[in-house]
Amino acid sequence: MNTHLQFRLSKKTPQQNLLFLLALAIVPLAFSQTPPVAPPDDATVRERANLLLKQMTLDEKLGQLSQLFDFAPSKAIDDAVSTGKLGSLLFVTDPAEINRLQHLAVDHSRLHIPLIFGFDVIHGFRTIFPVPIAMAASWDPSAATKAQTIAAKEARAVGIDWAFAPMLDIARDPRWGRIVEGAGEDPYLGSAMAAAQVRGFQGDYIGAPDHILACMKHFAGYGAAIGGRDYDEAYLPETLLQNVYLKPFHAAVKAGIGSAMSAYLDLNDVPATGNRWLLHDVLRDDWRFTGFVVSDANSVKSLQNHGYAKDVYEAGLYAFNAGVNMEMAISFTAYSKSLATALEKNQITVQQIEDAARPILEMKIRLGLFEHPYVYEARAHEILATPEHRTAARLAAERTAVLLRNGGSLLPLKTSAYKKIAVLGPLADSQVDTLGSWVFQDDLAETVTILAGLRNRLGAQADLSYAPGVQIRRKIPSFFDEIFHLKPQPVWTTEQSKDEMSKAVGLARSSDLTILVLGEAQNMSGEAASRESLDLPGQEEKLLESVAATGKPVVLVLFNGRPLNIKWASEHIPAILDAWYPGTQGGNAVANLLFGEAVPGGKLPITWPRDVGQVPIYYAHNTTQAPENQEKRYWGEESTPLYPFGYGLSYSKFAFSNLKLSRSEIKPGETIDVSVDLENTGATSGDEVAQLYIHQQYGSTSRPVRELKGFERVSLAPREKKIVHFSLGNEELTYWSTAKKDWVEEPATFDVWVGADSTAKLHANFAITQ
Numbered sequence: 101m102n103t104h105l106q107f108r109l110s111k112k113t114p115q116q117n118l119l120f121l122l123a124l125a126i127v128p129l130a131f132s133q134t135p136p137v138a139p140p141d142d143a144t145v146r147e148r149a150n151l152l153l154k155q156m157t158l159d160e161k162l163g164q165l166s167q168l169f170d171f172a173p174s175k176a177i178d179d180a181v182s183t184g185k186l187g188s189l190l191f192v193t194d195p196a197e198i199n200r201l202q203h204l205a206v207d208h209s210r211l212h213i214p215l216i217f218g219f220d221v222i223h224g225f226r227t228i229f230p231v232p233i234a235m236a237a238s239w240d241p242s243a244a245t246k247a248q249t250i251a252a253k254e255a256r257a258v259g260i261d262w263a264f265a266p267m268l269d270i271a272r273d274p275r276w277g278r279i280v281e282g283a284g285e286d287p288y289l290g291s292a293m294a295a296a297q298v299r300g301f302q303g304d305y306i307g308a309p310d311h312i313l314a315c316m317k318h319f320a321g322y323g324a325a326i327g328g329r330d331y332d333e334a335y336l337p338e339t340l341l342q343n344v345y346l347k348p349f350h351a352a353v354k355a356g357i358g359s360a361m362s363a364y365l366d367l368n369d370v371p372a373t374g375n376r377w378l379l380h381d382v383l384r385d386d387w388r389f390t391g392f393v394v395s396d397a398n399s400v401k402s403l404q405n406h407g408y409a410k411d412v413y414e415a416g417l418y419a420f421n422a423g424v425n426m427e428m429a430i431s432f433t434a435y436s437k438s439l440a441t442a443l444e445k446n447q448i449t450v451q452q453i454e455d456a457a458r459p460i461l462e463m464k465i466r467l468g469l470f471e472h473p474y475v476y477e478a479r480a481h482e483i484l485a486t487p488e489h490r491t492a493a494r495l496a497a498e499r500t501a502v503l504l505r506n507g508g509s510l511l512p513l514k515t516s517a518y519k520k521i522a523v524l525g526p527l528a529d530s531q532v533d534t535l536g537s538w539v540f541q542d543d544l545a546e547t548v549t550i551l552a553g554l555r556n557r558l559g560a561q562a563d564l565s566y567a568p569g570v571q572i573r574r575k576i577p578s579f580f581d582e583i584f585h586l587k588p589q590p591v592w593t594t595e596q597s598k599d600e601m602s603k604a605v606g607l608a609r610s611s612d613l614t615i616l617v618l619g620e621a622q623n624m625s626g627e628a629a630s631r632e633s634l635d636l637p638g639q640e641e642k643l644l645e646s647v648a649a650t651g652k653p654v655v656l657v658l659f660n661g662r663p664l665n666i667k668w669a670s671e672h673i674p675a676i677l678d679a680w681y682p683g684t685q686g687g688n689a690v691a692n693l694l695f696g697e698a699v700p701g702g703k704l705p706i707t708w709p710r711d712v713g714q715v716p717i718y719y720a721h722n723t724t725q726a727p728e729n730q731e732k733r734y735w736g737e738e739s740t741p742l743y744p745f746g747y748g749l750s751y752s753k754f755a756f757s758n759l760k761l762s763r764s765e766i767k768p769g770e771t772i773d774v775s776v777d778l779e780n781t782g783a784t785s786g787d788e789v790a791q792l793y794i795h796q797q798y799g800s801t802s803r804p805v806r807e808l809k810g811f812e813r814v815s816l817a818p819r820e821k822k823i824v825h826f827s828l829g830n831e832e833l834t835y836w837s838t839a840k841k842d843w844v845e846e847p848a849t850f851d852v853w854v855g856a857d858s859t860a861k862l863h864a865n866f867a868i869t870q
């Protein structure tokens with residue numbers, strides 16, 4: 101018998117030993133640290149969970165339904181863990197502390213049920229990848245899988261078993277700060293990125309070595325917060341819910357995701373955390389989801405704030421009845437206050453409590469936590485931020501940048517042409533802002549700013565000077581700054597501000613080229629970071645215009661989690677590269693892109709408005725009675741976007757031709773093949789994203805003017821040609837008809853366009869006939 105097992109047995113009474121050995125007999129446990137190599141079958145998992153449930157007291161069952169934040173060790177948490185009154189903790193990231201807590205659960209609690217440790221592993225754990233909206237801009241699901249595979253490996257290395265990601269909220273209003281955490285406005289792209297991230301986090305199955313459980317959030321509709329104001333209510337009609345907002349979640353369920361997080365928001369007057377239609381009818385009945393639902397932080401108790409529950413007791417009861425298995429709370433949980441009483445009052449049954457706890461236990465079993473509850477503390481540091489992980493982060497940042505403008509082919513820059521370069525802007529040398537929001541584990545010393553990346557790349561070949569030029573800050577501070585321990589910079593006096601501005605403009609004047617890094621600081625996008633404006637913050641616009649007035653060439657690099665108002669820049673600054681928040685290796689990636697070592701190939705996953713007054717604006721709007729003057733809806737400004745969905749330039753040129761459909765008519769359920777020739781007609785190797793859009797011309801309800809239904813990112817050498825194939829079948833041609841109250845594939849004529857963005861011109865059509 102190995103020593104680990106001896107240790108675990110020696111701590112128990114003879115009766116406990118018997119039960120423990122009984123459990124061992126059901127599934128032979130290997131007490132080595134080698135994780136399972138194949139998924140246990142569903143029946144075995146169920147049997148083990150049921151066996152545990154049979155032995156559990158009511159308190160122990162309820163304990164599994166509770167999750168608490170753990171910012172610092174506390175006696176209350178230690179006591180709850182060692183008595184089996186807590187199923188999960190979040191925010192513990194130190195492997196030694198994770199092991200300490202896990203020992204309390206495994207060695208001290210009566211049934212030795214391990215904790216599951218959750219964390220916001222959003223775009224990397226220690227190695228930070230570009231923010232999720234940027235990953236979507238890669239239009240490369242395999243890049244997202246790779247990034248989340250590394251994130252999972254690093255998180256698991258310290259003992260985290262569960263990521264609160266991916267965020268799958270469709271967002272069509274860039275005032276909403278959390279647009280940065282998702283894949284943008286489109287359900288098709290969003291679904292592809294959802295499935296890709298589930299694969300990355302969970303691997304081939306839940307419990308795969310070096311992988312963790314994923315959690316789709318925030319279920320659902322959170323991205324439609326009215327006015328873009330985070331946490332505010334959303335009103336989403338059935339057609340938008342079914343055809344747009346729920347789609348990526350369904351894709352994640354189909355990809356096998358094991359958990360979901362209920363949203364904060366009040367959806368159509370029923371808060372998501374108390375919404376049985378969402379959490380039960382859709383999720384479990386329609387989609388056959390078998391994992392578990394965790395609430396968002398304190399969102400069970402918030403059912404009172406919404407005016408939905410009378411008190412904490414009702415809040416717990418309503419969330420439980422709606423289908424929330426586990427309550428995430430900052431201090432005490434409503435569940436710990438209500439469920440035992442609700443049982444006494446016969447408002448809920450033991451069966452319901454067991455049904456809620458079972459999927460949580462099953463996930464712990466699948467993850468191998470009973471066999472391998474602890475983490476190798478020494479190994480953790482070998483895995484975090486390895487050179488391979490950093491290279492992957494750089495490649496991801498190169499793949500996600502979107503080239504918005506390249507007048508006179510200023511980019512790529514020729515090293516020999518610019519001897520004196522001014523690198524300006526408040527974000528040009530800010531490590532924390534290079535990373536983006538939801539980064540807690542970074543080692544800032546590892547993070548390469550744009551200035552540092554340019555220095556790495558150019559060495560002695562150019563004389564680089566740097567000045568921030570302006571300071572930017574939120575008027576209303578972010579509560580995340582406290583969590584990040586970010587101290588605000590001392591505010592410049594009016595005199596200093598003037599001096600800094602003229603210093604920066606002076607550097608631009610005396611240089612051959614300026615690289616200006618502007619946009620939003622990381623705390624200006626993310627949770628609780630909504631904006632009433634999309635303008636460049638503070639005096640950035642003034643800096644931009646003053647630098648441009650020097651007449652020297654200017655490259656604008658943007659840091660942003662949302663489209664910003666760059667109307668002036670789009671007419672006056674020759675080269676604009678959207679780097680988003682590019683992550684740990686951002687500076688090296690941007691330097692490679694600017695100097696042509698890498699070629700931009702990212703595409704916008706969101707429509708870029710001209711002005712905030714246009715929002716919400718998205719390409720898949722409905723046909724209207726006056727489509728011919730769609731761009732003239734406002735009298736003061738064109739109502740078209742500044743840059744359309746799917747847009748992005750390259751250093752090369754590409755041509756689409758020869759759009760072919762395998763058939764001109766199909767019956768419902770049949771498939772049509774679409775092919776197009778894509779050729780690199782430029783002089784540089786590069787990537788183009790072939791995008792396929794459809795339009796159902798008429799039907800039982802009106803349909804959007806265009807809907808993305810296929811895409812492929814293709815790398816081509818100069819003159820190289822590739823035939824890109826798509827297929828359109830039931831999956832792509834079916835939609836939820838509010839008239840029919842059903843999913844329908846209707847007889848109609850369909851337009852098909854293929855091209856480089858959502859304004860693609862190459863056209864064909866086909867019909868579905870009865």
Ligand code: BGC
Pocket residue numbers: 220264317396397627
């Ligand atoms: C956010 C979630 C997050 C949770 C835990 C909440 O405020 O809405 O997205 O996973 O906190 O940190």
